[in-house]
Amino acid sequence: MIEIPKAYEPQSVEDKWYDFWVKQNCFTADPARVSEKRPAYSIVIPPPNVTGVLHMGHVLNNTIQDILARKARMDGKEVLWLPGTDHAGIATEGMVAKQIRKEEKKSKQDIGREEFLKRVWTWKEKHGGIIIAQLKKLGCSCDWTRERFTMEPDYVRNVQRVFVDLYKKGLIYRGKRMVNWCPATLTALSDEEVEMKPQKGFMYHFKVEVAKSAALGSATVPVADSGISPISSSRTAIPVGETSTGAGETPALPGPDGKIWLTIATTRPETIPGDTAVAVNPKDARYAHLIGKHIVRPLPAELPREQKLIPIIGDEHVDFEFGTGVLKVTPAHDKADFDIGTRHKLPLIEVINADGSMNDLAGADLKGLDRFKARKVAVEKLTELGALVEEKPYENNVGFSQRADVPIEPRLSEQWFLKYPAVEKSKACVEQEDRTGLGGTGYQPVTVGNLPTVSEASGRLPGATGQWPVPPGQKMRFHPQRWAKVYDHWLTNIQDWCISRQLWWGHQVPVWSCSCNSSEEFTKAKIAYDYLLVEQLERADLVVRPKGALEFTGESVSVSIRKIKEELGFSSFEEAIKEHFRRQTEGYGSGSLQVCIGPDSLEVAEKLEKEFGFTQDPDVLDTWFSSWLWPFATMGWPEQTETLKAFYPTTDLVTAPEIIFFWVARMIMAGYEYMGELPFRDVYFTGIVRDKQGRKMSKSLGNSPDPLELIAKYGADAIRFGTMRSAPLGQDVMFDEKDVELGRNFCNKLWNACRFRQMVGSDGSQTEGEINPTLLTSDDKWILLRLDQAIREVSDALAGYNFSSAVQTLYRFFWSEYCDWYVEASKAAMGNTEGGTRNAEQEKLKANKLAVMDFVLGHTLRLFHPFLPFITEELWHGMGFNRELPEDRGGKTIVFATWPKPFSEEERTYFGLDDAADKIASAKYELVSLGRSLRRELKLDPAKKLKFTLKPAGELPANEVEVLKLLLNAEAVEIVAQTWTPAKGTPSASNSLGELFLPTTGLIDFTAERERRAKEAEKIRAEVEKVRQKLTNPSFAQKVPAAVLAEHQQRLAGWETKLRQVELSLENLPEA
RNA sequence: GCGCGCUUAGCUCAGUGGUAGAGCAUUACCUUCACACGGUAGGGGUCGCAGGUUCGAAACCUGCAGCGCGCACCA
Incomplete structure (x- = not known):
């Protein structure tokens, strides 16, 4: 550190050290180094897109x-922070498709699957490294060799x-x-990818006419008699007025025109052509008698009346208080309606295409229109027909595709589904809040308070990696714990x-399959089946599943027949036997492998593709279907690699609560299913980053700053520190x-604090000199x-994942305590003495103080390192703190310097760190503040150096007086004897250290001073009153613990003394 | 509708039974040889509201209100 710039310049420092760390393999985990003494610590990164x-x-x-990983390294653990990226199916595909559309005016179908995938890989090669490079800029200490x-x-x-x-x-x-279909990206989505938004x-x-029974043609759909349970049927017989709900006073009866009209409420009139029934609640007295009759569906308008007769069915799902109590049922385009349709065996009419446009079945008026345009047209049409009764503004929740931000279209389609494995285990393994405090399992949740103290923490935490399997009853913990409930609810x-995604x-x-559309294909498939059955014997990863007609070719005839009978619900075997032979001979078309x-x-x-004409299923898997394997699939699974053995299960997971279902829950299930064990022990959920107006950061709002710009402007350490400082636990x-x-x-x-240290010790010889306890001043002991205290607080905060609290402690300690008080006070021993030369004793004191500074700064840099990796490394070397340390313990880099420990009892005794020294320094600083206030409130010329007089309450060494003088920016602090009395009206302030006077003959504004003291007296009186009131309360003295009582009495005495002093000085004040 | 969280100084937040705190912002002053990306001093709060428990409540209990977030098949 030769030329020290006046201000820290992160740009010149950060890249240099990052390269150094990587070149020196500081972040590379070595499973061979893991041992009892050097436990493993691991995190897998939530892979970014x-x-x-x-x-x-x-x-x-x-x-x-990074903070967790760096702290663990300093704790002497073998750390693996495993990085990587996620292929992000929909997002990436969308980006590439957009680019092709823009640049070549082609769709992905135009260029074909193979070519398209080539383009995605090119895109990935080009852009895939960006976010990784950015993480490096931030200082992330990931093991890049394992990316x-x-x-x-x-x-x-x-x-x-x-x-x-x-x-x-x-x-x-x-x-x-029925799946959540995204008409923009043309794929199915999981329930988790659908976001409900009020719209x-x-x-x-609109009203529909109930058809007279006579009008029923044979073409109409019969009502399944299974639709209404006997109970609900009997309920319909209950006379009006006796229904327990009281809903529906009057049954719908024919009007003057002799017809019965029903009014139906809907938000989606464009789906009317897809309606195949209307449903009413069988308990609804208004409509129950109509069940079994039919209504005339108004759309498509051009269809003949008899083709639009749909049944009125009874279904408990219908809420008779909602809308009109009559529900139109569109089984092909609504999840709930689909269920109703299934219950009543209703036909399905699809009227909407995959892209959200209406098809031919929607009728001539709607055909080809987008679903929203079609809605308008449908309304117009209903109006024209005189069917529209009412149109009122309405707000409801509509499911949106999270990715494309368009309304989901519930759509019937063939998809792959997974029944989640290991659900019960996964549910049971997460510690739920124990509200009773009884702890039924016998397991004591480990809270911050129960964690080992800092000195113990250099070893392993209970249950940390290396102690698996976890003892029974030990569970995974979520931080903050309330997420456990959310998790549990979802799993339930x-x-x-x-x-599957399209x-x-x-x-x-x-999965490969073949078609069986001809007898040749069918025969071929049968041959393929035989071949596969043989292959299957030898191969663990080959599963053949015959479907339809082929399902029975490999089974005995009797099994086949029994299955058919069951499946089709035949009452006798005779029919099943017929069906069996029909399938054997002409069953192709319905069969496949x-x-x-x-x-x-x-x-x-x-071979299947080439010889048997099989094709692979074109769909791809949900991206999360790969991410849920992340903790072990990244470590060499299914081989039992050294990495996997050493670092799985991982220690901590840090992620956003938004993906608790998408990712966390699924990883837990996969962990159980494939590793037989939890994937991680503690999960920390961050908050969501919002702008200062509280809005979620989003691209469309443009309220998200670019972190890279911030890093360029302020430095990576700055953005880390700032973010941590404003990120409260769980908020x-x-x-x-x-x-x-x-x-x-x-x-x-x-x-600059380090720069100051460099400047005062420019002879360079005192770096990390030994501290001589006999030369320690009260200031030294105080700092x-x-x-x-700071070491304890920061260590505890980190153990409890309370990052903002850790940062606040560091801020307070370094800025307020070290810089504002200690460094300032130390200047008394550093600066050029006015007399010119310094004597030998002063030199010794100064050298000792420099040693204390080095000790404190050396510890401070280490405490800061996890938060501010770059500047701490720069200063660690610049200050030479690395010089005498072993290579692997901070000699080479601060990365492996040991985490500071609080003083042991022996060290406390050795340095004489007792209460007395602490109190003297604290009182001194307090008196300084009082003195500064004095001069300020007396409105004295700030440029003028003043003389203070101090009447100490006890013994006060000369060096303490020197410090007082310096901190007060005084010309001198004169020490006077107990017998000394000030001139009448001398402004003063006092505390346990003594009484400080500011003899300012002729300078003082007595009116201001009188005001100041009167105000102070009033404040004190209020305090006295407050405490006195408590103490005079008879039940207070009786019920309160002795310590509290004593404390209050002491407090009262303290305030009373103070009051007396102020009152006295007020009396002493001369008239203005 | 159910569940969860939040409400303390202008702002962001600490504070789980015993003297209401921090940082920022603000006001005044200071370019004193580490730092103006700085220093010193000050002003500023009926702790969302109403009850209750207690000698004592910002904290514990009950209710209410406002804000936010999840979950839920209400057309």
């Missing part, structure tokens, strides 16, 4: 992980392996279901996971650029005690 860019959420999240990607070959094989396994276990199945729209009421109501970029479903093939049997797939983060500015200022303060 490979083509994404860093945003404030990443900054928050990764700074926390992983969810689409790399090994990972792909793992995804396939898991798919085959779950398929084999019967947990993965293909089914025709302003209209509720339309868990639905099968729709894992995309190209991703893990293609490893589903073959699920793992990574080790791909040659079978090849959202209100981000303000001011926070980063504050971080920069802090770094600058740290820089050592404050440091000790």
Whole structure:
């Protein structure tokens, strides 16, 4: 550190040290080094989108992980922070498709699957490194030698392996279901990817005519008699007025025209052509008698009346208080309606295409229109027909595609579903809040208070990596714990996971099948089946599943017949036998072979494609279907690698609560299913980063600052510090650029404090000299005690994942305690003495003080390192604190310097860190503040150096007086004897150290002084009154603990003394 | 509708039974040889509201209100 710039310049420092760390393999984890003495600590990064860019959420999240990882290194652990990226199916595919559309005016279909995927890989090569480079800028200490990607070959094989396994276990199945369809990206989505948003729209009421029974043609759909349970049927017989609900006073009866009209409420009139029934609640007295009759569906208008007769059915699902109590049922376009349709075996009429446009069945008026345009037209049409009764503004919740931000279209389609594995275990393993405090399991939740103290923490935490398997009853903990409840709730109501996506970029479903549309194909399939049955004997990752007609070719005739009978509900075997033979001979068309093939049997797939005309399922898997394997799939699984053995299960997971279902819960299930163990022990959920108005940061709002710009402007340490400081435990983060500015200022303060140390000790010989306890002043002891306190607080805060609290302690300690008081006070021993030369004793005191400074700064840099990695490394070397340390303990880099420990009892005794010294220094600083206030309030010329007089309460060494003089910016502090009395009206202030006078003959504004003291007296009187009132309360003295009573009495005495002094000085004040 | 969280100084937040705090912002002053990305001093709060428990409540209990977030098939 030769030329020390006046201000810290992060730009010149950060890249230099990052390169150094990487070149020196500081972040590379070595499983061979893990031992009893050097436990493993691991985190897997929540993989960011490979083509994404860093945003404030990443900054928050990764700074926390880096703090944990760096702290663990300093604790002497072998640390693996495993980085990587996620292929992000929909997002990446969307970006590439958009680019192609823009640049070549082509769709992805135009260029074809193979070519498209090539383009995605090119895109990935180009943009994939961006976010990784950005994480490096932030200072993240990831093990880059282990960087992983969810689409790399090994990972792909793992995804396939898991798919085959779950398929084999019967947990993965293909089914025709109502799914959340995104008309923009043309794919199905899982329930988790749908976001409910309140939407302003209209509720339309339209009337339909109930057809007379005679009008019923044979073409109409019969009402399934299973639709109404006997109970509800009997309920319909209850006379009006006796229904317990009291709803529906009057049954709907024919009007003057002899017709019965029903009014139906809907928000989606465009789906009317898809209605196949209207439903009423069988308990609803208004309508129950109409069940079994039909209504005339108004749309499509051009259809003849008899083709638009749909039944009125009774279904408990209908809420008769909502709308009109009559529900139109569109089984093909609504989840609830689909269920009703299933219950009543209603036909399905699809009227909307995959892209959200209306098809031919929607009728001539709507055909080809977009669904929203169609809504308007449908309303116009209803109006024209005289069917529209009412149209009123209405707000309801509409599901939106999280990615494309367009309303979801519930749509019937064939998809792959997963029944989640290990649900019960996953549910049980997370510690739930114990409100009773009884702890039924016998397990004591480990809170911050129960964690080992700092000195113990250099060893292993209970249950940390290296102590697996976890003893029974020990659980995973969420921080803040309330998320455990959210997690539990989701698992309790868990639905099968729709894992297929109609995309190209991703893990293609490893299932092959053949078509059987002709007898030749059918025969071929039968041959293929025989071949596969043989292959299956030898291969663990090959599963053949015959469907339809082929299902029975491999079974005995009797099994087949029994199955058919069951499936089709035949009452006798006779019909089943007929069906069996029909299928055997002409069953093709309904048959197929589903073959699920793992990574080790791909040659079978090849053969199937070539020789039997099989094709692979075109769908890809949900991105989360690869992410949920992340903790172990990144460590070499399924091999029992050294990495996996040493670092799995991981120690901490840091992630956003938004992906608790998407990712965390699923990783836990996968962990149990494939590793037989939890994937991590503690999960820390960050807050959501919001702008200062409390709005979520988003691209569309443009309220998200670019972290890279902030880093360029303020430095990486600054953004880390600022973010951590404003991120309270478990709350959202209100981000303000001011926070980063504050971080920069802090770094600058740290820089300059070190610079000061360099300047006062420029002879360079005293670096980390031994501290001589006999030469320690009260200031020295005071700062050592404050440091000790800071170490405890920061260590505890980190153990409890309370990052903002840790940072606040550091801020207070360094800025207020070290810089404002200790450094200022130390100047008394540093500066040029007015007499010119310094004697030998002064030199000794100064040298000792420099040793104390080095001790404190050395500890401070280490305390700060996890938060401010760059500046601490720069100063660590610049100050030479690394010089005498072993290579692997801070000699080479602060990364491996040991985490500071609080003083032991022996050290306290050795340095003489007792209460007395602490109290003297504290009182001294307090008196300084009082003295400064005095001169300020007396409105004295600030430029003028003043003489103070001090009447000490006890013995006061000369060096303490020197400090007082300096801090008071006084010309002199004269010490006077107890017998000394000030001139009448001398302004004064006092505390336990003594009485401080400001003899200011002729200078003083007595009116101001009188005012000041009167005000002070009033304040004190109020305090006295407050305490006195408490003490005079008879029950107070009786019931309060002795210590509290004594404390109050002492307090009262203190205030009373103070009051007397002030009153006296007020009396002494001469008239103005 | 159910669940969760929040409400303390202008702002962001600490504070889980015993004297209401921090940082920022603000006001005044200071360019004193580490730092103006700085220093010194000051002003500023019926702790959302109403009850209750207690000698004592910002904190514990009950209710209410406002804000935010999840979950839920209400057309």
